[in-house]
Amino acid sequence: MLSVSNLHAAVEGKEILKGLSLDVPAGEVHAIMGPNGAGKSTLSYVLTGRDGYEVTEGAATLDGEDLLALEPNERAARGVFLSFQYPLEIPGVPALTFIRTALNAQRKARGEAEISAPEFLKLAKAKAAELKIDFEMLKRALNVGFSGGEKKRMEILQMAMLSPRLLILDETDSGLDIDALRIVADGVNALRSPDRAMLVITHYQRLLDYIKPDRVHVLAGGRIVASGGPELALELEREGYDKYARAA
Amino acid sequence: MSVAAAIRARDPAELPGKRDEDWRWTDLRGLIREVPAPSTPLDPGSLGAGPFDGLADEVQIVANGGEPVRIEVAPGADHTVALRLVSRGDGAHAAQVSVHVARGGRLTLLESYEGEGAYLAHAQLSLAICGEAAVERIVLAADDGEAVSVSQAEVELEPGAGFAQTILTTGARRQRLETRVRHPGGHARLRLDGVYVLADRRHGDLTTVVEHRAVDGTTEQLTKGVVRDQARGVFQGRIIVAEGADRTDARMGHHALILSDRAEIDAKPELEIYADDVACAHGNTVGALDEDALFYARQRGIPEAEARVLLTAAFLGEVVDRIGHEAARDLAADWLSETLR
Numbered sequence: 001m002l003s004v005s006n007l008h009a010a011v012e013g014k015e016i017l018k019g020l021s022l023d024v025p026a027g028e029v030h031a032i033m034g035p036n037g038a039g040k041s042t043l044s045y046v047l048t049g050r051d052g053y054e055v056t057e058g059a060a061t062l063d064g065e066d067l068l069a070l071e072p073n074e075r076a077a078r079g080v081f082l083s084f085q086y087p088l089e090i091p092g093v094p095a096l097t098f099i100r101t102a103l104n105a106q107r108k109a110r111g112e113a114e115i116s117a118p119e120f121l122k123l124a125k126a127k128a129a130e131l132k133i134d135f136e137m138l139k140r141a142l143n144v145g146f147s148g149g150e151k152k153r154m155e156i157l158q159m160a161m162l163s164p165r166l167l168i169l170d171e172t173d174s175g176l177d178i179d180a181l182r183i184v185a186d187g188v189n190a191l192r193s194p195d196r197a198m199l200v201i202t203h204y205q206r207l208l209d210y211i212k213p214d215r216v217h218v219l220a221g222g223r224i225v226a227s228g229g230p231e232l233a234l235e236l237e238r239e240g241y242d243k244y245a246r247a248a
Numbered sequence: 249m250s251v252a253a254a255i256r257a258r259d260p261a262e263l264p265g266k267r268d269e270d271w272r273w274t275d276l277r278g279l280i281r282e283v284p285a286p287s288t289p290l291d292p293g294s295l296g297a298g299p300f301d302g303l304a305d306e307v308q309i310v311a312n313g314g315e316p317v318r319i320e321v322a323p324g325a326d327h328t329v330a331l332r333l334v335s336r337g338d339g340a341h342a343a344q345v346s347v348h349v350a351r352g353g354r355l356t357l358l359e360s361y362e363g364e365g366a367y368l369a370h371a372q373l374s375l376a377i378c379g380e381a382a383v384e385r386i387v388l389a390a391d392d393g394e395a396v397s398v399s400q401a402e403v404e405l406e407p408g409a410g411f412a413q414t415i416l417t418t419g420a421r422r423q424r425l426e427t428r429v430r431h432p433g434g435h436a437r438l439r440l441d442g443v444y445v446l447a448d449r450r451h452g453d454l455t456t457v458v459e460h461r462a463v464d465g466t467t468e469q470l471t472k473g474v475v476r477d478q479a480r481g482v483f484q485g486r487i488i489v490a491e492g493a494d495r496t497d498a499r500m501g502h503h504a505l506i507l508s509d510r511a512e513i514d515a516k517p518e519l520e521i522y523a524d525d526v527a528c529a530h531g532n533t534v535g536a537l538d539e540d541a542l543f544y545a546r547q548r549g550i551p552e553a554e555a556r557v558l559l560t561a562a563f564l565g566e567v568v569d570r571i572g573h574e575a576a577r578d579l580a581a582d583w584l585s586e587t588l589r
Binding site: 048049050051071072073075076077081082084087088089090091092093098099101102103105106109141158162 | 538539540541543544545546547548549550551552554555558559561562563565566
């Protein structure tokens with residue numbers, strides 16, 4: 001599914017990723033943990049093609065296709081979805097309109113027919129109910145005036161409706177209380193499937209109690225410095241990042 | 249010094265220009281060396297349909313100037329009038345329109361500027377709105393990119409009257425849409441809104457002057473615009489609150505997006521307050537499209553051009569949403585998506 005090899009990337013001339021390699025096969029959930037400033041958010045932005053993140057060396061492919069050569073929307077159409085650490089407010093655009101526009105743009109890019117209005121509404125109602133989102137909220141401008149927890153739930157709703165193949169969750173637990181965390185985690189877990197891969201980026205182990213990873217990687221100094229099973233997350237929680245930060 | 253006088257006398261020295269403080273950003277004197285010959289008369293019957301014809305119970309056409317037009321609304325009556333100011337060719341012409349809405353009358357004035365050619369056009373409108381009467385004026389200005397077009401409206405409100413206006417424009421080679429309101433206070437309500445979407449080398453100037461002359465008047469004003477290419481947007485909003493016009497509540501907002509390095513916005517919001525007990529505020533912002541929001545939309549699969557249109561339409565849509573007349577609001581929303589495409 002996702003294969004990253006020797007990735008180097010710079011922001012404003014400063015190298016942040018320094019030879020990062022990572023393979024996430026379909027059906028697996030991998031966690032990326034690391035101290036602040038390790039390059040966690042940079043990795044998510046490089047994989048999704050944000051302006052200002054310059055790849056200087058290395059490769060990233062999705063099912064063998066060069067991701068880095070594609071526009072952000074083309075990557076999205078191929079199934080790359082980033083759940084933002086800080087979801088943006090989109091004034092004047094109702095959530096439903098935004099999601100329908102995104103869904104139809106992706107379908108068009110894949111040569112599929114547009115979703116009909118009744119079909120779309122039915123889907124939105126069902127997914128909103130699963131995530132305990134009041135459907136009326138979807139008629140309001142996306143994320144404008146929403147609480148931190150509501151914004152995160154809205155990210156998961158979009159994820160559920162767009163049905164991506166590679167899910168990148170960037171600090172999805174930040175700003176969530178325990179109830180909101182549980183709802184969000186249930187939403188993510190419902191999307192686990194043999195043909196999807198997930199990359200869960202987090203500073204704390206807490207989220208991984210709810211979204212159980214198959215593999216855990218430690219990102220420090222712009223590289224993966226250690227990889228292991230779920231027990232690695234527990235060790236990091238106990239002992240901190242110090243020894244890895246030093247190793248980097 | 250007026251555009252109408254310059255056209256009448258074929259004398260460019262009569263045109264307003266840079267030396268007039270109110271016209272320094274819309275210099276006609278420096279632009280026009282020679283006033284064009286009078287436009288040839290135009291048979292209104294030869295024109296196709298106007299943008300608002302389907303919504304109106306009366307259509308008035310003013311083609312290349314022509315005879316003055318008068319629109320009357322009787323006491324308590326309710327009218328929807330499409331007023332078409334049509335310009336064709338490269339000549340000069342001036343139009344005059346007067347509107348009188350008697351006590352308790354209601355008028356929806358759907359005004360369109362429809363132009364083809366390198367004309368010089370002037371329109372003078374005067375609106376008298378009596379007590380308990382209400383007028384909503386929606387202006388759709390589609391002038392030619394080669395034309396110079398000036399429209400000046402003078403609005404006289406009586407206490408208890410209401411006037412709401414929304415101007416939608418794509419500019420012209422040089423264009424000014426000006427509204428002056430004499431506000432009597434006395435719980436008269438005023439809304440003055442505008443949207444400009446300017447591309448290429450077009451110029452659009454929305455100028456308003458509101459004079460609050462007595463106690464208890466309200467004014468709400470929201471103008472939004474986007475400029476791209478080498479276009480230039482001008483917003484001048486002046487609210488004067490005269491001595492003794494206490495309990496005036498006046499709010500003015502102008503917000504614009506500049507979508508290219510060579511486009512320009514000139515804005516001058518002015519509050520001149522001579523009364524003590526007033527609530528007045530103005531806000532003015534000029535910026536670029538939010539790049540973070542743009543990336544967010546693209547990450548969800550929306551191509552860049554489409555995402556820009558979506559975000560820009562949403563930005564301007566706030567003004568369109570304030571239009572009271574439902575069918576006109578729908579038409580304005582369609583105009584917006586067509587214009588931004």
